[in-house]
Amino acid sequence: MSKKNIVCFGEVLWDLLPTGKIAGGAPMNVAVHANQLGLDAIMISAVGDDELGEGITSFLSSRGLSVSTIQKNEYQTGIVEVTLDAKGSPSYEIIQPVAWDFIRLTENAKKAVQVTDALVFGSLALRNEVSKNTLFALQAEAKLKVLDINLRKPFYTSELADELFKVADIVKVNDEELEMICAWYGQTGDETANAKFLKERYQLKGIIVTRGGNGAFFIDENNEFAEHQGFKVTVNDTIGSGDSFLASFITKWLNGEKPAEALKFACAVGAFVATQKGATPVISEEDILKIMN
Incomplete structure (x- = not known):
């Protein structure tokens, strides 16, 4: 059986932490983790x-990803100032404009999306019309569209979220995003009711709701419900934890x-990623079995 593959679209950047800089960006984190979990992953983005x-292209190459769809332009490479609270939860100051605000539509990018099993994207990279227009052109070529809304x-804006939900097949939201998005439409039920509301409103094939350290649940198009309470670990920082979750779920799916x-x-x-420093630690099967057992 041939390897499944995904294309991730959006920001690549350096997280500037108090302890130093770490390569990041939610879609890039998903690509790196999916690649090490057994998928062929490609990143469509831009650097300066x-x-x-x-440094970004060297990092991606070192983790086994092709950089053929990483564009270069006249803007600076993305950087984010990151501060961590006492629980290791990050807050971000995301600098603009930067290179990934200007991802162009290329034949190379179109071809990558046309043959992929899934296109993964979020909302942040669409803050500029150039990257937004590119994403909306590319999604029309994709077999399966996975949205990590990542507000x-x-x-x-609520209008942007609405546009993205309309083209998505599978959506991942965290519990806070779920409550906020549903409130835009006057929907104020519990988490399950809210997830079903969004799933039905946008005719999704599935919706994933993450709850931080309390696990996650999934509802498919037939209203089949699956849930896991999560694993209790000592947190180092939570940067990239949700991205690794999504990469893992998509790989299995x-x-x-x-x-x-x-x-x-x-x-x-x-x-496991929450026990490590940074968004993209190397993961072994042994590491995951230790957590699961």
């Missing part, structure tokens, strides 16, 4: 013609695993 841009103030098994595995991977 600068040292930080060289970051002030770079979203594309390979035909049942949602309950995909959730369990994804919760274990997300928990």
